[in-house]
Amino acid sequence: MGNVKTSRAGKRAAQAPAAIDPSAGLLGAVPFACAMFDAGGVLIAGNARYREEFGALPEHASRDALLALLQGDSGDSEGPREVLAPHSGRWYALHWGRAEHAAAPVEVLTAVDISERIETLDSHKNRQEKLLFTSRLMSVGEMAATLAHELNQPLAAIMNYLNGSLRLVEQAGGPVQVERALQAARTQAEHAAAVISRVREFVRAREPRRDAHELSRIADTVLELLRLEAERLQLRIDLGLPTNLAPVFADRVMIEQVLLNLVKNAIEAMREIPAARRELRIDARMNLDDQVEVRVSDRGAGLSPAEQDQLFSPFFTTKTDGLGIGLAICRSIIEYHEGRLFFEPREGGGSVFGFTLPRYEART
């Protein structure tokens, strides 16, 4: 507002409507809350809007008290500020200007209500975030579908070659080592095919179906899939799943997918450490927000701060054989369920990856 001379104008407007404090003069013509304070910070005059919008506050008569209330302790009165008025929940752009009134310096406060603009911005931001989230979910889904499709063809070919070779070896009556190796390779290929068909099944299920599910049943399915791998690594898996845990409101296949990913990552994180230290835990409990919280803990190398930053970005991987989409898919799925996927370092070394899910009862 700068150095506006209000003294003369103030006198001229002194014959303004009686409802307005005569010394407010010009202030009565301002279409938003406006007030004048003397050099000591005491209120001299305020227009009707000012009294309507701030009059209820004991602080409205003192510049410093009002500032402390609206701007916190920042105290800086230079330039416009966007503040939230705690008594009304409305947003204001505050501006302080210096002027002269009755030959004395005064400070003029204008408070323009900008709540509508702030609300529009907020809802716009919400919409943007939702859009971003659904597009992430879709691109991850599409990526998984493409991958599953692309991998299916070479896998089928591998199976055919293996079966053919096995027949030839059988006909020739050995050598037995080759026969065993071929059988082992076929078992692995079958396993890979099973994983891929699960991914396809999961991606095809466009419409997720949420229902009541026991976490321990979900964990059983996942552990069954990973049993072989755990045995091969001589890895112990301990379970801490209370039998009386509330059922979750979730799409079963999707949550299996998440748990499978987290447990697989945990197993992979312990490939390089001595067998005696390979210890994996799956725990579940109710958290303070009354949600079911699941935690997968390993004794791997953990994560550096830089790795933690990128953890959930698609294609972030530190593995030579990694795709880096596991955690990105997990996060999309858990967010879709209104839950949270998180990482924290494990006490005594290693990582904890966890997620939350709403209880079934809380949803119906």
Ligand SMILES: Nc1ncnc2c1ncn2[C@@H]1O[C@H](COP(=O)(O)OP(=O)(O)O)[C@@H](O)[C@H]1O
């Ligand atoms: N339990 C874990 N311990 C240590 N690092 C992990 C763990 N889980 C995930 N990570 C890190 O996050 C990266 C991304 O994981 P993910 O999205 O599942 O992709 P991928 O397993 O294909 O690499 C991994 O490459 C690894 O660096």
Ligand SMILES: [Mg+2]
């Ligand atoms: Mg992974």
